[in-house]
Amino acid sequence: MADDAVSAFAELDHERSVRRGYPEAVYCEGKTPEQVAGIAAAIGSRADPDGATLFTRAAPPHAKAVLGVLPDARYDADARLLAWPPRPPEPTGGLVAVVAAGTSDLAVAREAALTAAYLGRPYELVVDVGVAGLHRILGRLDLLRRARVVVVVAGMDGALPTVVAGLVPAPVVAVPTSVGYGAAFEGLAALLAMLNACAPGVAVVNIDNGYGAGHLAAQIAAPAAA
């Protein structure tokens, strides 16, 4: 499908990579697989993209549609993330540490880590270090203190980012998740807790927004020339 046809429902932003320094992402939720496939075809027809395009919040039907058009795209079903071309760039800049409070937060953490990787940063992923057992996060202080930025992913009470921010000099990008029930209100409790972190140095993104957190982390940890 050519750009002409795509322009009926999408306005591609080819120069964004130039203007912003980071390639475009396609938000799949709320789009039909056909629409996403059309966008994928238009992207595939461009010569020399200067970085991978990411398709975020891609459900399996979206993935199938994109892989029909760009067969070598990489799909991470947990993170609901598609990338094309499939290989991330060589990592440059500072370390991005991604920390998930619980196993249930892993999918969002993975989305953040992969996004940072595709935007060119080295990363490490730490899982299941919630505040109910402090020794777990304290046991990873060495890693956390080496990071240029720490992404902390947590649901329920959202208490982990403030604890981490009190322990490291790097900025913390906090991602509330919809993990929990009842008065968790689909992530609202964690979101509010993070916005009110009593330690300074906590930046908050939308609930379950692993992509946004990874993007921010990549910008913060960008090499000096960026």
Added chain:
Amino acid sequence: MADDAVSAFAELDHERSVRRGYPEAVYCEGKTPEQVAGIAAAIGSRADPDGATLFTRAAPPHAKAVLGVLPDARYDADARLLAWPPRPPEPTGGLVAVVAAGTSDLAVAREAALTAAYLGRPYELVVDVGVAGLHRILGRLDLLRRARVVVVVAGMDGALPTVVAGLVPAPVVAVPTSVGYGAAFEGLAALLAMLNACAPGVAVVNIDNGYGAGHLAAQIAAPAAA
């Protein structure tokens, strides 16, 4: 003023102490000083109260009105608490540890501690041990582990109760406070965080409800015969 006159606006509950095991409290907010004075007079005219009556959320005009009727009552302005008779009973039962995350949470913590004392429990008060500097709460573990119940008072992100509950075997009574601004929404953020504590063993009371927390703590730490 006799009970007769008081009955126009208040129905005293003389037997509550017998029925419940704990004496009555008078909630002053929303009552006029005159109404509170009338209630105080009725209480003062009873013979042999088996415990102190507490007047909670008592503003200075309430205090003045009560002291006009019961001159030996004790008023703690920080805790907004009046007690009559002024001396708490001899402490029995387990230790009540009361922990305030920040200096701004002190008034509510004090209300909890005094309530527990007037209901007959020994208590200790620990202040300014918020999670932004973990070493502060970790430095008090000995005390916390000696307690039969820990009352934890915190505003903003409300993260301290879940951290404490992960460290001690005793139940934690969590009191969210209205300390904070913006997305703290007058204590809502802390309240939700506490209800979603990822460590079990956290019981929550209303925002700024130091009295309720102290009462619960006194019940939990009651001696075996209670």
Added chain:
Amino acid sequence: MADDAVSAFAELDHERSVRRGYPEAVYCEGKTPEQVAGIAAAIGSRADPDGATLFTRAAPPHAKAVLGVLPDARYDADARLLAWPPRPPEPTGGLVAVVAAGTSDLAVAREAALTAAYLGRPYELVVDVGVAGLHRILGRLDLLRRARVVVVVAGMDGALPTVVAGLVPAPVVAVPTSVGYGAAFEGLAALLAMLNACAPGVAVVNIDNGYGAGHLAAQIAAPAAA
């Protein structure tokens, strides 16, 4: 599956039983059956657990996955609770009374009662004693007054805990449920009512959090040595 493999997505907390006095629980919601099975295998490979591990909010697929690994685990489908080893310890400590306002609240009440049992407490369960027919709860006063702690489970208007707290000397652990519709707002109405109980002595946990209530009750009713 060995701990090594599990550590990719979960950080086991083997010493928690030592540190806290109560064994660990695994929150299943938001985890895949495979993840839960992996955790179960790791738990099964430990020698001499000093108490049953509970798997909470376990849907049938979680149960099936765990039973594949720990065939003698016990699954209570109503309470969505798995326990392994399957036998609760000999009960010690005070009586835990669990009260459900309506039949629809029974599943949550059962989760609370079983949790208390697996944490070592004797319990009794009372059902369908909502405030719309006061004689029902008044008819159980003898039982309620024998309890060291009363767990009260109620949806809709959430009025039962405050009524019970006014009748007994023991602390009340109130569990709002999502039973109701419209302005019940999935349990919010009951939650707010319980937080504003006009009788003191009411501790609130998250909506539908039977596990948390049972855990708190077990801590409150713990024998003196605990």
Added chain:
Amino acid sequence: MADDAVSAFAELDHERSVRRGYPEAVYCEGKTPEQVAGIAAAIGSRADPDGATLFTRAAPPHAKAVLGVLPDARYDADARLLAWPPRPPEPTGGLVAVVAAGTSDLAVAREAALTAAYLGRPYELVVDVGVAGLHRILGRLDLLRRARVVVVVAGMDGALPTVVAGLVPAPVVAVPTSVGYGAAFEGLAALLAMLNACAPGVAVVNIDNGYGAGHLAAQIAAPAAA
């Protein structure tokens, strides 16, 4: 001031009494004392009003302004209610019982009772019978069962109306009040509890709306010919 001048800011509804069977009320909040005085003058200039006009939520400055124009008007400062002519009609119809959970709810209860009286009903007022001490409301069952309608005024947990509705055959008009703090959210907790009353027969009006409750009660208890 003549109707002509008043018509610049108010459109009087002279026929309402004819059309609806009940006289008009003037909502004072948000109006200046001058505006209210102008309306009062217009009302005073009419011949033969077939019932008292009520001025609701009238602050002292409103009262002063009205009394300057209609010197024999009656002002009840607690209920924030002005009535002119000052004498209520002879009571007809069924009994309106007005019940206030606590002393702090008295002002709203009084507004309801006086409204019912000015609309022509006999009433009785019962105070401080909250559910924390059930014997208090149970002690008034005879009165409550004689009533054609019961108005129940309560803040905090708003539990009283559902308890009363479970005890009497008459419909209950429930008035949540803004009494309370924290998670009472200015009466929201009580409002939601009342809307979710587990006993049928509970009709809810706006928070602190004693006038509306009294009006409804007067309609419900109207004599057969109404």
Added chain:
Amino acid sequence: MADDAVSAFAELDHERSVRRGYPEAVYCEGKTPEQVAGIAAAIGSRADPDGATLFTRAAPPHAKAVLGVLPDARYDADARLLAWPPRPPEPTGGLVAVVAAGTSDLAVAREAALTAAYLGRPYELVVDVGVAGLHRILGRLDLLRRARVVVVVAGMDGALPTVVAGLVPAPVVAVPTSVGYGAAFEGLAALLAMLNACAPGVAVVNIDNGYGAGHLAAQIAAPAAA
């Protein structure tokens, strides 16, 4: 099934009809069909019920289960209401007018009307008279003014009850419905509008609570001896 077995999950309230003057209702939502069938069997085994028992919010599986036990029960699928015995009593008392703003509100209106009928009142049902076309409601004024009580069922903006209340002397029972989308917030918009009706005489029940509205209407329109 005998009462003995039922008592494991439900406490029947046989005397409620005597105490309250109206028979019991069984709320089916949140109960399993088996539980509901057990309750139905217990009800069927009683001699001489003095009125029909209603099963509210009964989904088809509930209906099937009850009809298996009480084959002559009547099920109205639109209103989700089961009644046994199937015939309503002879109507006595005043007329209950039930008004639905739109066709989408019909199911709730029908639940209200049938409830009033089973509690012994005559009723008339008026549909699709929303305020967007005022001539429709104005064309029914004769009927509305004959009613002892008017039940008004409306979603979206919830404007109809206040318009009706301004036109008739009878009290209005307003039922917000979850009809609408977006900022209707599942009936919240209509609920708030009704609570703030600028005409007095509007009593509000829970969103979609046709049963509650019909019950209230039956109480309000009860014959003098009730």
Added chain:
Amino acid sequence: MADDAVSAFAELDHERSVRRGYPEAVYCEGKTPEQVAGIAAAIGSRADPDGATLFTRAAPPHAKAVLGVLPDARYDADARLLAWPPRPPEPTGGLVAVVAAGTSDLAVAREAALTAAYLGRPYELVVDVGVAGLHRILGRLDLLRRARVVVVVAGMDGALPTVVAGLVPAPVVAVPTSVGYGAAFEGLAALLAMLNACAPGVAVVNIDNGYGAGHLAAQIAAPAAA
């Protein structure tokens, strides 16, 4: 089906077109396909409708039911809109520009555009011009400045209407959509942003209400004689 039968659940408003100048619309959500088909039949039986009737929020089963009765009706599945007769009138009046921030907002934008067309206005549709790439909307300024009214459809942050309103003299009708996740709260974030637009000239309609926006736009852009 004749009007007689329909009147059991719907009160047609035949004169609305005369009274208001615009034909009636039938809101399908919450109605059964059978009810909608009945209404369609009644509409089809009228002589000389002076404009197309629209069926809004029509799911495929509604469409099938209507097409069974009015086989030449036009169904736009994206916009969930049915129209009969199928041809819009000749366009008159000013240009309606409809702008969708993202591809995911297209369905709502299309509903707005088609509604304006069926109410007689010329329109142009512009897609995927969100504020994250300002050059896209700036590239369409010529079109936007020719419009008599601009409908702007946006989800997530809802920032586009305020940007457009700052660039054109025409009024902007802003339609928040439920596109987004987490703290988008089903369109609430966009709705609030639009209500607080810092540029004047922004009129807001309900979330996802393309029909309402198209109707308003048609009224605003009506020819002078309207």
Added chain:
Amino acid sequence: MADDAVSAFAELDHERSVRRGYPEAVYCEGKTPEQVAGIAAAIGSRADPDGATLFTRAAPPHAKAVLGVLPDARYDADARLLAWPPRPPEPTGGLVAVVAAGTSDLAVAREAALTAAYLGRPYELVVDVGVAGLHRILGRLDLLRRARVVVVVAGMDGALPTVVAGLVPAPVVAVPTSVGYGAAFEGLAALLAMLNACAPGVAVVNIDNGYGAGHLAAQIAAPAAA
């Protein structure tokens, strides 16, 4: 004060009148009187303004500060609006009808009417025609049907705009006000009702935003050449 000094805290937008067709407005709330005076001075120093500048939500101290700089400015204290130069332009375009539901809504209605006047439109103001007495609004139909746009200002239940929109062909700009108490939630109830108006043709602006409504009305009623 020269533009130079002002640029420390405000960036004037001199060309807005050219770009948008309407002059600039200065939002005073949240600015100090000194800041507003500085802006006023900068505006006064421009030659040939092509229309009046409005200062909105101007409290008396703001007014005093502006009048110190621009002594011939006009201040309307009710509407909290300052205008300079003080005379509105000759009215052109269609009639703007401004309708206030109650006397308490008058200040916001006045702000809307004056804004429309200063932007060049003829207007008429109608007061106290709320839906509780329908004859009042029905008595003004002639005027309403002559208008090119109707601004409807209402608090509490916000029911008036939907009623008006059902009666006239012109678009309705609905302004919710913060008039009311309790569950009015500072205008939220009226706002939601208006967003869910069951009649099409209702455009909503922010709570109490008379300026925005007047501006929109002026744009909608602009003469053909605008």
Added chain:
Amino acid sequence: MADDAVSAFAELDHERSVRRGYPEAVYCEGKTPEQVAGIAAAIGSRADPDGATLFTRAAPPHAKAVLGVLPDARYDADARLLAWPPRPPEPTGGLVAVVAAGTSDLAVAREAALTAAYLGRPYELVVDVGVAGLHRILGRLDLLRRARVVVVVAGMDGALPTVVAGLVPAPVVAVPTSVGYGAAFEGLAALLAMLNACAPGVAVVNIDNGYGAGHLAAQIAAPAAA
């Protein structure tokens, strides 16, 4: 006052500067001037602080109390910020651009800028460049593109951060403010808009939290060695 006395209400965190790399801040709101003065005295008595201590949200009475103890402290009343020692360090690291959408947002922007300065960063402040006049922000692109991080402060619709993030490669720290009224809900509208920014690269902090934004910006723009 010595540390001994202070320890009654505050636990100083002397090593925080070492541990985190940034000096401590004292949150004044909710503390009495006496408490703040006590903390100031303790800070002043330490030897060799390695950076300025900030006192945030300091009202004039707090400032007076601190200046009584540390007379050379610097108080910025607009930013409600006290600093001691009064001179910020020599700036190192990348440029922090602070952008305020409107004049009313200036105080919060100033708090952010000063915080960044005291934490050692160079900054530039840009004011009144809201999206209603896009040319204003577009005119500052050169500056914005030179920044290592951009802090964007905006109230009302909160649209500016997403626009800026779409134009620059640096991360954006978005600060919603409580500027606005009605449906701005004290900054909630802006907060939600920022959390849902359709451009990636937006990190959000609490409403009005200029201190937090400045701290984050200082961390992000820290020199490589940090």
